[in-house]
Amino acid sequence: MSKRHENKVAFITGGGSGIGRETARRLADEGAKLIVTDVNLPAAEETVSLIEQAGGEGVAVQMDVRDREQIVAAAAAGVRRFGAIHLLINNAGVVTGHSLADLTEEAWDFVLDINLKGQFLVAQEVSKRIAAAGGGAIVNLSTVEALVVVTSGSTAQPHYNASKGGVPMLTKALAVELADQGIRVNCVAPGPIATDFFDLEGVTSQEAMDYMGQRLLVRRIGQPSDIASAVSWLLSDEASWVDGIQLPVDGGWLTR
Numbered sequence: 001m002s003k004r005h006e007n008k009v010a011f012i013t014g015g016g017s018g019i020g021r022e023t024a025r026r027l028a029d030e031g032a033k034l035i036v037t038d039v040n041l042p043a044a045e046e047t048v049s050l051i052e053q054a055g056g057e058g059v060a061v062q063m064d065v066r067d068r069e070q071i072v073a074a075a076a077a078g079v080r081r082f083g084a085i086h087l088l089i090n091n092a093g094v095v096t097g098h099s100l101a102d103l104t105e106e107a108w109d110f111v112l113d114i115n116l117k118g119q120f121l122v123a124q125e126v127s128k129r130i131a132a133a134g135g136g137a138i139v140n141l142s143t144v145e146a147l148v149v150v151t152s153g154s155t156a157q158p159h160y161n162a163s164k165g166g167v168p169m170l171t172k173a174l175a176v177e178l179a180d181q182g183i184r185v186n187c188v189a190p191g192p193i194a195t196d197f198f199d200l201e202g203v204t205s206q207e208a209m210d211y212m213g214q215r216l217l218v219r220r221i222g223q224p225s226d227i228a229s230a231v232s233w234l235l236s237d238e239a240s241w242v243d244g245i246q247l248p249v250d251g252g253w254l255t256r
């Protein structure tokens with residue numbers, strides 16, 4: 001495995017599960033030291049334990065992306081431990097199964113606060129640390145659902161679509177604002193990925209597989225490692241001329 005993130009420190013949100021955990025492990029395998037944050041501390045600790053078992057270094061910090069004080073404290077704890085922060089992955093995200101008719105304001109606020117406001121708050125605080133370290137890169141997690149509506153059974157999720165639709169524009173705005181500080185900002189738009197986020201039983205039903213079979217050109221469900229590879233590349237110097245984009249990693253979902 002190439003050590004392209006040697007001497008880099010990465011701060012990840014929602015690092016206790018799925019795409020976040022796999023991305024943290026990948027970056028650690030490639031030489032980065034990891035500040036693994038999650039609202040679920042035992043899950044973040046488990047990720048750090050997996051990193052350490054593979055010979056890497058990490059620290060687990062409990063942090064809710066909706067809470068500025070916790071974000072400031074997590075960044076400070078990371079800098080105390082590893083000296084600096086160069087890379088940020090804004091990964092934490094949630095969804096609830098609501099269509100327009102039964103979508104409550106509470107569910108709207110819950111999803112928007114974590115998926116969109118959370119990325120803003122974390123970027124605002126952690127980019128100060130990246131700038132202080134002389135620059136670096138940020139990757140935000142979007143989804144194909146930022147661009148097209150995907151129904152789960154008969155239920156679309158307007159609040160999820162709205163929250164993720166904001167991510168590519170937030171990404172562009174941050175790329176413009178942070179360019180002078182040597183910070184590139186991009187986002188990745190995954191297609192369906194096998195994680196806890198998904199109701200795996202529903203997703204593997206024949207009806208769901210038939211639907212996905214019509215959409216996916218690469219005929220398999222995505223794996224967290226598919227997304228970790230793209231995030232790692234965008235964070236690396238190999239992508240040093242890539243800024244402000246949304247990269248779909250979706251098995252061809254958006255192609256037709």
Ligand SMILES: NC(=O)c1ccc[n+]([C@@H]2O[C@H](COP(=O)([O-])OP(=O)(O)OC[C@H]3O[C@@H](n4cnc5c(N)ncnc54)[C@H](O)[C@@H]3O)[C@@H](O)[C@H]2O)c1
Nearest residue numbers: 014016017018019039064065092093143190192193195197
């Ligand atoms: N799995 C998919 O098919 C898929 C597709 C497209 C985009 N995404 C996006 O990828 C990202 C990761 O998804 P995943 O599939 O790994 O999900 P997951 O449910 O496996 O993991 C999400 C993690 O975020 C954490 N989290 C939840 N609320 C939080 C909060 N308030 N503060 C901090 N952490 C919090 C959870 O504890 C969990 O560890 C999300 O932003 C999601 O929208 C996922």
